[in-house]
Amino acid sequence: MNLIILTPYDCIGGDSYRVDDNRAEHIITILKLTPGDYLEIGFVNGPQGRGRIESITDGVVSVVAEDMSTIPPVLPEINLICALPRPQTLKKVLITSAMMGVCSLHLVRANRVEKSYFQSPLIEAENQFRYLVEGLAQGKLTRLPEVIVHDRFRPFFEDFLPKLESTHKTPLLKLLADGDESNLLYTVCDGHESRIALAIGPEGGWVPFEIELMQSVGFRRFTLGRWTLRVEHAVTAALSQIELLRLRQSD
Amino acid sequence: MNLIILTPYDCIGGDSYRVDDNRAEHIITILKLTPGDYLEIGFVNGPQGRGRIESITDGVVSVVAEDMSTIPPVLPEINLICALPRPQTLKKVLITSAMMGVCSLHLVRANRVEKSYFQSPLIEAENQFRYLVEGLAQGKLTRLPEVIVHDRFRPFFEDFLPKLESTHKTPLLKLLADGDESNLLYTVCDGHESRIALAIGPEGGWVPFEIELMQSVGFRRFTLGRWTLRVEHAVTAALSQIELLRLRQSD
Incomplete structure (x- = not known):
């Protein structure tokens, strides 16, 4: 936990916050802080700054937010598209997405996605929240990725994605990491693109129909x-590979 | 499990093998194979090929190896150096190392490594084996990374590593991924290097003394x-970033 993430639910009035979960445990047993000490905090979808510990009683930590003036870095827009993975994998994808600054995560149905995955409690936003916050706390970021579940494959690519693309004038580079060995990332992405849609397939891969449809709407x-x-x-x-190309361009 | 990995322990004579663990479960419940069917198999540190299922009885699968003529790809030599991580993280590092074709994994003591990690059962090779095999089975590889625990920091970098380097005439490119923002990977690695030592720090990072020592022996x-x-x-x-540069050079 490199940053203690606070949410509106933790607010007990004004600039005062109270936490009693794994964040409190981290503050008490790992950071070994005591009242009067300062720590790095961040507001979900808001700024970062420092907090002063006011009290620690029976595992409950009260913090007062001060100097919340650090604006988190604006990372390039990555819209991650994943065939809905099994719940254990979805947890990891949620953590990684938040940790690595993904802007939006689209979980789509695909031929090789088991139907039961759509019945997982993790499909619900309230159950995703803790994994996203865990990722933010690790990555020292505060922007929560938007997570949307799409239970139909074709409408996502033919209807939803064009709408997403049209929200800005900047074109959306559409990438499909599917193991086609004739193209490396740098042949389809030069690092200048500020908006990217990145599709990652299910275990076992996309089926040919899905790849053809994605290619027909512009995926490379x-x-x-x-x-x-x-x-x-x-x-x-x-x-990581996209980041390398992007930093190279901005170097 | 994309490849069923067989070890000498599974051999029951000649080309016959018997498995009764998660591999058997995978063959029966995921692949849904029956006697007479073929499946992809690989020998640890050996070739890959196909196996014919001879029998399935009470969760025990007997396989006869045939056509073991596929030589796994020779990946470039990566020697991964990690500050010994906590056991839960070490499991993941073992799996990933095997899955991504790491040649050797060196687990070293560092200032921010908790001493208790050296008491973990995972320090023992026999307890690492299942995670390495899990990685090979995912990555469709058969070469087991060599794993060595080094309980002293300085002797590893000053004595062991020079010996490792001198085993070949080809020089060893030494890389230190530590967040120095002035250098991107492509400024320290052009992708032509066939032997790389890659150092990844502990949670919290290397301390300045460690970074200085590594730089003094040539790490970039x-x-x-x-x-x-x-x-x-x-x-x-x-x-992943190293792979991108390497494939670019061989493209």
Whole structure:
């Protein structure tokens, strides 16, 4: 936990906040702070700054927010599209998305997605929240990724995505990390693009129909490397390679 | 499990193998194979090929190896150096190392490594084996990374590493992913290097003395990006960025 993330639910009036969960435990047992000490805090979807510990009683920590004047870095817009993974993997994807500054996460139905995954409690936003906050706390970020579940494949790519694209004049670069070995990332992305949609398939991959449909709406295929990766590793790998190209351009 | 990995322990004579653990479960319940069916198999530190299922009885699967003629890809030599992480993280690092074709994994003591980590059962090779095999099975590889625990920091960098380097004439590029924002990977690595040592720090990072010592023996610092990553994500991110540069050079 590199940043203690506070939410409106923690507010007990004015600038005072109270936490009694794993954040309190972290403050007491890992950071070993005591009343009067300061710590780094951040507001969900808001600024970062420092908090002063007012009291620690029976595992409940009261914090007063001060100097909340640090605006978190504005990361380039990445819209991550994942075939809905199994719940254990989804937790990791939620954490990673928040930690690595993903702007929006779209969980879509696909041929190789088991129907039961759509019955998981993790489909509900209230159950995703703690994993997103865990990612923000690790990544020292405060912008919560928007998470949207799409229970139909074709309407997402044919209707939703064009609408998302049209919200800005800047075009959306659409990337499909599917192991096509003829294209490396740098042949489909030069690092200048400020808006990217990145699609990561299910375990077992997209079926040919899905790849064709994605290509028909402008997705460009590339390979992450000579590996067979799990979904959560493919997400990290793709975001890391995109970051390398982007930093290179801004260097 | 994209490849069923067989070890000498599974051999019951000649080309016959017997498995009764999660591999058997995978064959029966996920792949839904029956006697006479074929499946992809690989020998630890050996070739890959196909196996014919001879029998399935009470959760025990007997397989006969046939056509073991596929030589796994020879990946470039990556020697991963990690400050010994907490056991839960070490499991992930073991899996990822095997999955992504790391040649050797060196787990070293560092200032911010808790002493108790060296008492973990995971320090023992026999307890690491299942996580390495899990990684190989995911990555469709068979080469087991060599894992070595080094309980002293300075002797590893001053004595062991020079010996490792001198085993080949090819020089060893030494990289230190520590968040130095002035260097991106491509400024310290051009992708042609066939032997790399990659150092990933502990949670909280290396202390200045450690960084200075590593620099004094030739390590070059770089940043993975505008993030604060966990150890297991830093490993995947660094290997992915190196792979991108390497494939670019061989393209």
